[in-house]
Amino acid sequence: MTLREKMIVLRDKAGISQMALAHQLGVSRQAVTRWESGDTTPSMDKLKALAKIYDVSLDWLCSDTADGKSLEEVVAPVEDNGTSNATTSAENKKKIRYAVIALVAGVAILACMWLAMRPKNNEMSGVQFEDMENEIVDIPDQGVNGFDFEWEG
Amino acid sequence: MKKTLCSLLTVVLLISCFAGTVDAAWRASGKFDITVTAGELKPAKTGFPMAAGETVTINATYSPSSADIDFGLIDKNGVFHYLKGENGAFNKKIEIPENGTYTFAVRNNSDVSVNVTGFVKY
Numbered sequence: 001m002t003l004r005e006k007m008i009v010l011r012d013k014a015g016i017s018q019m020a021l022a023h024q025l026g027v028s029r030q031a032v033t034r035w036e037s038g039d040t041t042p043s044m045d046k047l048k049a050l051a052k053i054y055d056v057s058l059d060w061l062c063s064d065t066a067d068g069k070s071l072e073e074v075v076a077p078v079e080d081n082g083t084s085n086a087t088t089s090a091e092n093k094k095k096i097r098y099a100v101i102a103l104v105a106g107v108a109i110l111a112c113m114w115l116a117m118r119p120k121n122n123e124m125s126g127v128q129f130e131d132m133e134n135e136i137v138d139i140p141d142q143g144v145n146g147f148d149f150e151w152e153g
Numbered sequence: 154m155k156k157t158l159c160s161l162l163t164v165v166l167l168i169s170c171f172a173g174t175v176d177a178a179w180r181a182s183g184k185f186d187i188t189v190t191a192g193e194l195k196p197a198k199t200g201f202p203m204a205a206g207e208t209v210t211i212n213a214t215y216s217p218s219s220a221d222i223d224f225g226l227i228d229k230n231g232v233f234h235y236l237k238g239e240n241g242a243f244n245k246k247i248e249i250p251e252n253g254t255y256t257f258a259v260r261n262n263s264d265v266s267v268n269v270t271g272f273v274k275y
Contacts, residue, residue, distance in 0.1 A: 126208045126246045126247060126248030127236065127245050127246065127247050127248065128248055128250070129234045129247070129248075129249075129250050132225065132234045132235060132236050132247070133223070133225075133234070133235050133236065133237075134232050134233070134234050134235075135232065135233050135235070136230075136231055136232050136233070137194055137227065137231060137232075137233040138231075139194075139196060139227060139231055139256070139258075140193075140194060140195075140196060142196050142197070142198050142199075142256070143198065145193075145195060145196070146195070146196050146197055146198035146199075147185060147187045147195060147196075147197055147198060148185075148197070148198050148199075149183025149184060149185050149197060149199075149273065150183060150184040150185070151181055151182070151183045152181070152182045152183065152184065
């Protein structure tokens with residue numbers, strides 16, 4: 001059992017919320033969340049305080065392989081439930097995170113497609129011939145009176 | 154998380170680049186700088202071979218801006234389809250109704266010579 005799992009189980013067993021624990025330790029709730037998700041590890045001072053709050057030894061709290069009898073006594077009643085809850089919670093968070101990312105990506109792609117399709121501000125919709133003035137004209141000799149373009153494409 | 158955001162940003166940038174190229178799909182763009190004498194209809198020497206539904210964009214300025222200037226296209230039947238410039242400028246996109254060769258032309262209805270500059274894209 002890892003430190004983070006012990007912290008989840010012990011808090012669950014103690015029946016206190018992350019916020020309450022954070023308040024007792026003088027840290028933010030996010031800090032407790034990060035400890036319990038394994039993103040960060042509490043400092044030695046906080047570990048000592050945790051050991052005192054949960055009435056367990058610092059050695060046991062800090063040791064990943066400490067599976068002695070006293071540990072089982074402390075942890076066993078809620079171990080399965082606590083561990084699976086923690087795992088489920090982490091998985092749910094991951095799913096939510098992926099869903100949010102997918103949603104943002106979808107919106108971004110749709111926005112880009114809309115930008116690609118819409119006419120730019122400085123462009124106008126095509127004018128139809130029927131909306132223009134029409135007049136039969138005598139076309140001057142293009143070879144003599146016509147002008148050349150300076151082509152770029 | 155950072156990797157995902159970077160990937161997302163890359164996708165958005167790629168799509169934006171693609172979006173930028175869609176509007177640049179012109180066959181040709183030609184500049185002109187001409188003087189049109191009073192009452193003159195001045196055509197281009199060569200016409201544009203166009204298909205139905207394609208567009209010709211005309212963007213021009215002229216001086217003096219008070220002049221009465223028509224910009225348009227002459228079709229194979231010799232019909233000049235035109236619109237008037239306003240306040241020394243003309244910026245229109247004309248949609249071609251049927252396949253054929255169309256000749257860009259500028260007509261000066263004023264009694265003074267007018268200098269016209271701009272470009273045509275098709």
